[in-house]
Amino acid sequence: MKKTIQIPLGSQHISLLEPIRFKFECENEKIIGVDADVGFVHRGVELACTRSFEFKQVGYVVARVCGLCAITHSLSYTLAVEKLLGYVANDRIKYLRMLMVELDRIHSHMLCLAHTAENAGFEALFMQIMGDRELIMDVQEAISGNRVQFDYISIGGVNRDLTPELVAMIHKNLGVLTSKIDALIGLFDNNWSLSLKYKGVGVLRLEDAYTYNALGPLARAAGLATDVRAETSDFPYEDIGYKMILESSGDIHARNFLRLREIVNSITMCQNIVNNLPVGEIQEKAKGKPNGEAVVRVEAPRGELFYLVRGSGQNMLDRVRIKTPTFSAIPAMIEVFKGAEYADAPAILASFDPCMSCTAK
Amino acid sequence: MRKIETTLTTLLRDIGAFYEAKKWHFLSVNGIDLGEGKIELQWIFSQYGVKDEVVIYYALSDYETPVPSIVTLIPSAFMGEREIVDMFGLSVDGAESGLYLDKDSLAHPLRGES
Amino acid sequence: MFKSMLEAFLNLFRPIRTLKYPAEEIVLPSGYRGLIEYGIDACIFCDKCEKVCPPGAILFYQNEDGTKTYRYNPWLCIYCGECVRACPKPEEALWQSETKQLSALKEEGANEGWFVWEEACKQSREAYATAKKSAKIQNKSEE
Numbered sequence: 240m241k242k243t244i245q246i247p248l249g250s251q252h253i254s255l256l257e258p259i260r261f262k263f264e265c266e267n268e269k270i271i272g273v274d275a276d277v278g279f280v281h282r283g284v285e286l287a288c289t290r291s292f293e294f295k296q297v298g299y300v301v302a303r304v305c306g307l308c309a310i311t312h313s314l315s316y317t318l319a320v321e322k323l324l325g326y327v328a329n330d331r332i333k334y335l336r337m338l339m340v341e342l343d344r345i346h347s348h349m350l351c352l353a354h355t356a357e358n359a360g361f362e363a364l365f366m367q368i369m370g371d372r373e374l375i376m377d378v379q380e381a382i383s384g385n386r387v388q389f390d391y392i393s394i395g396g397v398n399r400d401l402t403p404e405l406v407a408m409i410h411k412n413l414g415v416l417t418s419k420i421d422a423l424i425g426l427f428d429n430n431w432s433l434s435l436k437y438k439g440v441g442v443l444r445l446e447d448a449y450t451y452n453a454l455g456p457l458a459r460a461a462g463l464a465t466d467v468r469a470e471t472s473d474f475p476y477e478d479i480g481y482k483m484i485l486e487s488s489g490d491i492h493a494r495n496f497l498r499l500r501e502i503v504n505s506i507t508m509c510q511n512i513v514n515n516l517p518v519g520e521i522q523e524k525a526k527g528k529p530n531g532e533a534v535v536r537v538e539a540p541r542g543e544l545f546y547l548v549r550g551s552g553q554n555m556l557d558r559v560r561i562k563t564p565t566f567s568a569i570p571a572m573i574e575v576f577k578g579a580e581y582a583d584a585p586a587i588l589a590s591f592d593p594c595m596s597c598t599a600k
Numbered sequence: 601m602r603k604i605e606t607t608l609t610t611l612l613r614d615i616g617a618f619y620e621a622k623k624w625h626f627l628s629v630n631g632i633d634l635g636e637g638k639i640e641l642q643w644i645f646s647q648y649g650v651k652d653e654v655v656i657y658y659a660l661s662d663y664e665t666p667v668p669s670i671v672t673l674i675p676s677a678f679m680g681e682r683e684i685v686d687m688f689g690l691s692v693d694g695a696e697s698g699l700y701l702d703k704d705s706l707a708h709p710l711r712g713e714s
Numbered sequence: 715m716f717k718s719m720l721e722a723f724l725n726l727f728r729p730i731r732t733l734k735y736p737a738e739e740i741v742l743p744s745g746y747r748g749l750i751e752y753g754i755d756a757c758i759f760c761d762k763c764e765k766v767c768p769p770g771a772i773l774f775y776q777n778e779d780g781t782k783t784y785r786y787n788p789w790l791c792i793y794c795g796e797c798v799r800a801c802p803k804p805e806e807a808l809w810q811s812e813t814k815q816l817s818a819l820k821e822e823g824a825n826e827g828w829f830v831w832e833e834a835c836k837q838s839r840e841a842y843a844t845a846k847k848s849a850k851i852q853n854k855s856e857e
Binding site for chain 3: 292295296299300363370377380381383384385388390393398399422425426429430431522
């Protein structure tokens with residue numbers, strides 16, 4: 240007789256935001272085998288980018304891969320095409336792009352924290368964090384003119400400039416948020432019922448992080464010092480106070496804590512950007528047609544986003560390869576699930592911050 | 601970005617000699633359709649803690665030739681291999697179809713216009 | 715632990731955080747990206763907006779007498795503003811307003827009606843091009 244039982248999680252489950260299916264092979268309460276199915280929302284974006292849209296329009300297409308990291312997708316694509324066109328953006332454009340990416344990171348991390356709290360059974364905290372997240376969403380809406388689909392970055396610059404009212408609003412909202420994040424850090428550190436669900440649960444060891452090529456917050460929580468912001472020279476991150484943040488224990492608590500500390504770092508960076516914004520044009524002409532091959536890596540909220548663009552001097556591109564963070568994180572996720580208790584699975588899953596519409600693209 | 605040419609037969613040896621888990625981060629497997637049944641396969645790596653160091657191993661192949669799997673060297677490569685099986689209809693040892701498409705789907709969307 | 719209990723207790727006396735929508739209107743920030751609006755008097759019919767539009771929400775119908783008719787699908791538009799940036803006469807011929815588009819009704823034919831229009835535009839251009847060509851040939855033979 241078979242000693243194990245199969246329990247599926249997903250594709251529709253109350254603890255999931257997005258469709259993903261895990262098939263857990265369980266021995267009593269312990270998970271011993273995992274099978275993941277991720278292709279529920281495949282839309283063929285890579286194909287559409289090369290067949291239906293010209294290279295100037297593709298930036299708006301790839302922004303629709305994912306709602307949360309829309310800005311990182313359009314940024315990576317735009318950077319790749321600008322490399323092919325031989326265009327280098329001026330400092331003001333770079334700073335404005337960094338500002339949007341860091342704001343995006345703050346609100347994406349807050350969404351993840353909210354969901355980890357909810358999946359650990361703390362629904363009031365979920366509502367509280369989601370309410371605080373509106374501070375950042377409001378800023379982004381005011382800057383770009385839309386709440387989710389920013390369409391802020393275009394080839395050769397950014398579409399809108401900061402006005403003095405916007406600067407005042409950014410300072411005000413970030414100031415309010417700083418005190419709220421401080422309170423959250425205390426709460427995540429000291430709350431006893433949260434620590435039962437978080438501490439020592441879902442551990443990714445450093446060795447496994449190397450073996451399975453973990454990335455982003457998942458790797459940094461395990462102590463693997465990798466961050467694309469420190470590994471590329473496309474943006475002057477050192478000038479605006481970027482610090483790499485590392486934790487060592489690799490459990491859910493470490494991942495939450497890492498995200499909270501990254502939010503604090505991102506807030507500082509946003510304030511520095513707004514205070515030291517260089518003067519310059521926000522739109523410049525980038526002429527020509529993309530010819531050749533370019534790779535771009537950008538640190539999205541969930542880890543490294545990779546774009547490979549190849550063109551042959553025509554309006555249509557030959558290949559747009561999108562490698563999203565969650566796609567690479569799945570082998571490490573499967574490794575973490577092995578040996579965990581089934582009851583902890585939703586909280587562990589939420590702490591990875593998986594983004595399925597990115598993965599299936 | 602550095603590009604290093606390899607062939608499918610020497611791929612395992614080349615990557616085995618090159619890859620160190622603590623030094624290189626494996627990004628993904630990528631395929632590019634070159635038209636007329638030809639395909640370029642790429643294995644992409646980046647180095648931890650070094651600025652702008654991306655290494656791409658590439659090999660030219662066609663639709664029929666089976667592609668060796670590098671899962672024995674890099675366990676996390678199975679996702680990328682399953683993706684090229686679906687998207688280009690290649691055969692990779694040990695990689696199942698059905699990551700994005702249906703398991704029995706006959707379509708290979710990223711192959712050249714056919 | 716006790717801090718969060720105290721916090722929870724104090725929350726009883728704090729104001730409510732939820733918005734009272736729809737009893738109270740939500741104020742959108744100024745500069746909201748809304749519908750694209752068109753001024754026929756300033757338009758020079760260069761078709762630049764049509765070419766850059768990512769979803770193809772602006773289409774010009776080619777009339778037989780050489781003029782063109784502008785048509786815009788507000789439900790297909792993604793409000794990116796690329797057309798306004800491409801326009802040689804922004805603010806006069808094409809500009810982005812702050813009005814929000816409401817959902818389409820069935821009668822408005824947001825999808826089917828637009829497919830018909832797309833087809834009509836394509837055919838009108840082909841017909842115009844062939845008519846022009848044959849006119850040219852006729853002119854030459856007359857000479």
